Amino acid sequence: MSASALAEERVGRAWDAFGNTQIAEAPEQTANEEELDLGMDEEEDTDPLEDFNRLMFGFNEMIDVLFLRPAAEFYTKVLPPPFQRGIRNFLRNLRTPVILVNDLLQGEVERAGTTLTRFAINTTVGVAGFSDQAGKMGFFYHNEDFGQTFAVWGVGDGPYLMLPVLGPSNPRDFVGTVVEFLVDPINLWANNANEDWVIPTRVGLTGVERRAASLEFLDEAKKSSLDYYTTIRSLYQQHRDDEVQNGADVDKRPAPGFSYNLSKPGQNQASGKQH
Amino acid sequence: MMMTKRYFISVLVAATCLFIAKPVTAQADAFTDGAVTFIEALADDAVKSLATKETAKKDRIAKFRALLNDNFAVKSIGRWVLGRYWRKASKTEKEEYNVLFEDLIVATYVSRFEEFNGETLKVMKATSQNGKDAFVKSEIIRPGGQPPVRVDWRVRAPNAKYKIVDVVVEGVSMSQTQRSEFSSVIKREGGKVSGLLEALRKKTKILRETEK
Numbered sequence: 432m433s434a435s436a437l438a439e440e441r442v443g444r445a446w447d448a449f450g451n452t453q454i455a456e457a458p459e460q461t462a463n464e465e466e467l468d469l470g471m472d473e474e475e476d477t478d479p480l481e482d483f484n485r486l487m488f489g490f491n492e493m494i495d496v497l498f499l500r501p502a503a504e505f506y507t508k509v510l511p512p513p514f515q516r517g518i519r520n521f522l523r524n525l526r527t528p529v530i531l532v533n534d535l536l537q538g539e540v541e542r543a544g545t546t547l548t549r550f551a552i553n554t555t556v557g558v559a560g561f562s563d564q565a566g567k568m569g570f571f572y573h574n575e576d577f578g579q580t581f582a583v584w585g586v587g588d589g590p591y592l593m594l595p596v597l598g599p600s601n602p603r604d605f606v607g608t609v610v611e612f613l614v615d616p617i618n619l620w621a622n623n624a625n626e627d628w629v630i631p632t633r634v635g636l637t638g639v640e641r642r643a644a645s646l647e648f649l650d651e652a653k654k655s656s657l658d659y660y661t662t663i664r665s666l667y668q669q670h671r672d673d674e675v676q677n678g679a680d681v682d683k684r685p686a687p688g689f690s691y692n693l694s695k696p697g698q699n700q701a702s703g704k705q706h
Numbered sequence: 707m708m709m710t711k712r713y714f715i716s717v718l719v720a721a722t723c724l725f726i727a728k729p730v731t732a733q734a735d736a737f738t739d740g741a742v743t744f745i746e747a748l749a750d751d752a753v754k755s756l757a758t759k760e761t762a763k764k765d766r767i768a769k770f771r772a773l774l775n776d777n778f779a780v781k782s783i784g785r786w787v788l789g790r791y792w793r794k795a796s797k798t799e800k801e802e803y804n805v806l807f808e809d810l811i812v813a814t815y816v817s818r819f820e821e822f823n824g825e826t827l828k829v830m831k832a833t834s835q836n837g838k839d840a841f842v843k844s845e846i847i848r849p850g851g852q853p854p855v856r857v858d859w860r861v862r863a864p865n866a867k868y869k870i871v872d873v874v875v876e877g878v879s880m881s882q883t884q885r886s887e888f889s890s891v892i893k894r895e896g897g898k899v900s901g902l903l904e905a906l907r908k909k910t911k912i913l914r915e916t917e918k
Contacts, residue, residue: 673877
């Protein structure tokens with residue numbers, strides 16, 4: 432059971448322990464006060480590397496202010512929104528092989544079908560992936576990566592880890608990132624064909640595009656949060672957990688101690704595919 | 707007449723949702739059905755009163771605050787977010803915390819309605835595992851082939867009146883995020899709730915100035 436999935440479960444259990452009486456806006460609480468402890472003590476463990484992580488977070492903030500953010504702002508100012516969407520669609524289409532392989536490794540046959548359909552439509556009708564025609568037909572984009580596959584295979588995420596430049600991660604997801612980089616067909620081709628510009632261009636463009644897409648959201652988060660570092664950590668952990676579960680109903684998520692296994696790949700599928 | 711028509715339509719929409727939800731939900735009952743209707747009505751209300759560009763900032767804040775207190779269990783959420791530190795807080799600290807917590811929510815979310823761009827909320831179904839919490843599933847429908855944004859509402863009805871206790875956007879619980887954050891602030895302030903209050907005072911100061 433991964434720590435992030437545990438964190439998710441904790442939300443449910445903590446609300447459970449909170450009891451209904453408290454929602455009735457009772458002025459003072461006595462009986463259930465004891466239960467308020469539930470979940471909070473465990474949470475102390477979610478960030479054992481906090482000191483290191485905060486240091487890296489500060490470093491990343493510096494890199495962001497100096498390079499990434501200005502680049503992202505330039506990108507959004509120079510390119511009209513349709514072009515920005517085009518580039519995002521193109522980059523997503525390039526990741527098709529990685530998404531497809533991970534759909535299959537997780538036994539998600541139906542999602543693999545969606546990935547293939549998207550690729551067929553968008554590469555042709557969508558002009559080399561620049562236009563998300565498949566999305567308009569209801570074949571929506573979804574993200575898969577090796578970190579999620581490891582999670583489905585039962586690998587725990589390990590401690591929260593702030594990586595320099597790459598940002599929020601954990602050992603499991605970091606290994607996933609490395610594996611993706613090594614097996615991505617476009618990267619392999621670029622290495623073989625000695626097309627040295629391909630990988631740096633793609634990595635750089637992806638970074639700038641992702642930062643540009645999150646400009647407003649992160650500004651809002653920073654503005655409203657009391658501790659930006661913790662907000663980012665909590666958002667990352669909950670978001671990854673949600674990605675691993677493919678958006679399965681929050682109230683149907685597995686209880687602690689439930690471990691995933693390959694023989695039952697469709698566990699979270701039925702409820703996750705509402706669209 | 708206009709109101710009656712709108713009301714009729716929203717009831718119709720809610721009824722349709724219930725009809726669709728019935729076969730899916732194993733234990734569809736009055737509790738979950740009511741929860742769906744509740745969220746439907748709230749969304750309708752919020753769009754009508756908040757998503758108008760003409761409204762002055764001050765009025766918008768007042769309207770948002772009223773909607774918030776009517777439909778969310780604000781004090782309970784605040785208490786849950788503070789977790790075990792609630793017990794450690796003194797009576798005056800608790801009182802100030804309640805005020806500041808509400809202000810923080812208002813300050814955080816009121817501006818989001820200004821960016822409203824004709825998105826629609828599609829309420830789909832509600833489920834309940836324990837008969838106490840109902841999860842109302844909904845989606846924000848966006849234009850241009852973008853995937854819809856999943857929004858789940860955790861709803862309870864202790865006094866036969868529905869109240870929202872958590873909003874989960876794409877799997878991210880708003881309450882949980884704040885809970886982590888507050889607990890981190892308190893820990894870094896040596897376990898003192900007063901440290902959190904000071905941080906909250908600073909954060910909500912801007913809002914108070916706008917509201918005057």
